[in-house]
Amino acid sequence: MSKATRRNFLQKSILGGVFYTFGIPFIRANNSFESLNSDSGFQLENTHYNEIDWTKIRAQFLFPDSRQYLNTASLGPSPRTVVSTVCKTIEQLETSCSHGHHLTKKTHTQIAKFLNTSEDEIAVIRNATEGMNIIARTLRLKAGDEVIISTHEHVGGAAPWMALQKDLGVIVKLIDLDVDGEKNLQIIKNAVTSKTKAIAFSHITCTNGMKLPVKEIAAFCSSKNIFSCVDGAQALGMFPIDLTDMNVDFYTSSGHKWLFGPKGTGVFYMNKKWIKKLNPVFAGAYSDSKFNLNNLTMEYRDSVQREEYGTRNTAISLGLGSAIEFINTIGxxxxxxxxxxxxxxxxxxxxxxxxxxxxxxxxxxxxxxxxxxxxxxxxxxxxxxxxxxxxxxxxxxxxxxxxxxxxxxxxxxxxxxxxxxxxxxxxxxxxx
Ligand SMILES: Cc1ncc(COP(=O)(O)O)c(C=O)c1O
Incomplete structure (x- = not known):
């Protein structure tokens, strides 16, 4: 086999394998990024609730009809349009040897609109756990500071605070929640002391699917100068979320559950009132607005996207945008x-x-x-x-x-x- 033929063969078997596995026609590469818009590619004739063709929506998912999957809270399968956006993007970026970092801007716009907030308050991250780690470390808590979490947190929502307890002597106070939902605001209020610096809680608990009164808890936190830190892993994509209305300090979520985004995607929100006041935990390329190595000066961007330092996976970021479009198509x-x-x-x-x-x-x-x-x-x-x-x-x-x-x-x-x-x-x- 000549070199060129071997290259062709490899290209066909690798890319063809990926695309045909997903039932998606092989997509020709070109060097422009114009076709890389993550629009849904999926339409519904009617979006009035009673007229929606749910079988058409089901047909967008790749797993066979015989598979009875009722576990989206663990992992949301992605619809065709998301898989296609990811594959297309990988192919195009590889064809032009680019990382395509700037393309993620479109996803920021889509997320911000979806959550009724501004682009600068949103970053695309890897998962909800990463978001909670960013929050826990960004606050720069000290030994003796108290953080309240509940017995219903997922390990990803709890471990970042338990790590602070180990590393810094921060005190983690554990509360049990009311499984009927009614008393949770009061239970949280009762647990607060003069040392409480943050309350970290789930929007929807991963245990019993219970919704917490986020807006009320955030208002209470704000009145006591306590950070409200919300784990929205089980909420994003399940029902409408208005971050401006809820006025929380922090919100983190997975993209790969109810949003049906690519695996390894997450959303991080920080209220703009903290952007200038709190320094990021990690910094790198794209964290700065000014950077001079020779005189060791650096200024951070006035945007939460400073958390997207270094080279990222643009394909899955665009896939996340595509997932939002998919949900928007249904409503x-x-x-x-x-x-x-x-x-x-x-x-x-x-x-x-x-x-x-x-x-x-x-x-x-x-x-x-x-x-x-x-x-x-x-x-x-x-x-x-x-x-x-x-x-x-x-x-x-x-x-x-x-x-x-x-x-x-x-x-x-x-x-x-x-x-x-x-x-x-x-x-x-x-x-x-
Ligand atoms: C409430 C909650 N928080 C965090 C996580 C962890 O999510 P991720 O794997 O995206 O970090 C989960 C996963 O099930 C969850 O249910």
């Missing part, structure tokens, strides 16, 4: 309504089984598109494995906080038949 209000409708249907089915206890609050104020339940007196983590292996339904066992329960996520690709199948499975398991 985030419609997404939220569908999640609620499916949850309500499942809840109704569960409530007919006396052996089952539901751990997610019922009211719309304190819940959204997830339901956690347990079959009384059973090892629910084992049951979850059984549901997966025997009934081929993918859920998530909740061992956190010793809840011994099972979590179900209701995303736009899920349907009522899958819920019926799950209810049939539960019926037979409870009577065994």
């Amino acid at each position: 985030i209000e419609n997404v939220a309504k569908r999640g609620r409708e499916l949850s309500d249907y499942f809840r109704k089915g569960l409530s007919e089984m006396p052996e089952i206890e539901i751990l997610t609050p019922k009211s719309e104020e304190f819940s959204a598109s997830m339901i956690t339940f347990r079959i009384k007196g059973k090892d629910n983590l084992k049951l979850n494995q059984q549901i997966n292996s025997e009934y081929k339904i993918r859920l998530r066992g909740i061992y956190e906080n010793n809840l011994n329960s099972i979590r179900v996520s209701f995303a736009v690709f899920n349907n009522f038949t899958e819920i019926d199948n799950l209810l049939i499975a539960l019926n037979s398991l409870t009577t065994k």
Whole structure:
């Protein structure tokens, strides 16, 4: 094989492999970036809720129809348009030997609009955990300062603060939440002391899918000069979020759950009032507005995007923008309504089984598109494995906080038949 033929062959088998695996036609490279706009490429004839063709939405996802996947809270599969944007971008950037850093600007605009905030308050990061680490370290807390977290935090939302406890002697105060949702604001207020510097909490808990009153907690924090640090990993893409209205200090989220973005993407928000007052934890190329190595001077950018230092993966950043366009095509209000409708249907089915206890609050104020339940007196983590292996339904066992329960996520690709199948499975398991 000549060198040129071998190169051709390799190109075809590598790129062709990637694109054909995803069922996406091979995309010809060109050196301009014009075709790299991450628009959805997916349209719906009708976006009035009652007219939406949910089967058309389901068809956008690559996993087979036979796969009953109700675990978006762990990992959201990406629709075709996202995969296509990532693949196209990789190909084009590789063709021109570019990193394409400037292209991520489009994603900043899309995220800012989606969350009703300004571009300078938004950065694209790798995941929610990275965001919480940035927050924890940016505050420059000292030994004896107190941080409040709850027993319902995910390890990614809790570990960054526990690391401060280890490294600096910061005191982490653990509170338990009210699983009915009602008393959580008061529980948080009661835990505050004169040493409290930050409260870190989930917008939606990963354990029982409970929604916390973010706006009210943030207002309370602000009145006491405490930083409000929100883990939105389970909220972004599930229902509308208005960061300006909530007026939190910090918000971090994954892009690879309810937003269906590429894996390894996240969103970080810092309220603009802190941008000049808090220095970034890490710095590098793109963190600065002025940089002179010879006289060792450096000024940071007045933008949270200073967190995007060094070379980044532009393809997945654009894929994240594409994911937002996908959600926008359906309409985030419609997404939220569908999640609620499916949850309500499942809840109704569960409530007919006396052996089952539901751990997610019922009211719309304190819940959204997830339901956690347990079959009384059973090892629910084992049951979850059984549901997966025997009934081929993918859920998530909740061992956190010793809840011994099972979590179900209701995303736009899920349907009522899958819920019926799950209810049939539960019926037979409870009577065994
Ligand atoms: C509430 C919460 N925070 C953080 C994380 C970690 O997310 P990531 O893997 O994007 O860091 C998760 C993941 O399930 C989560 O549910």
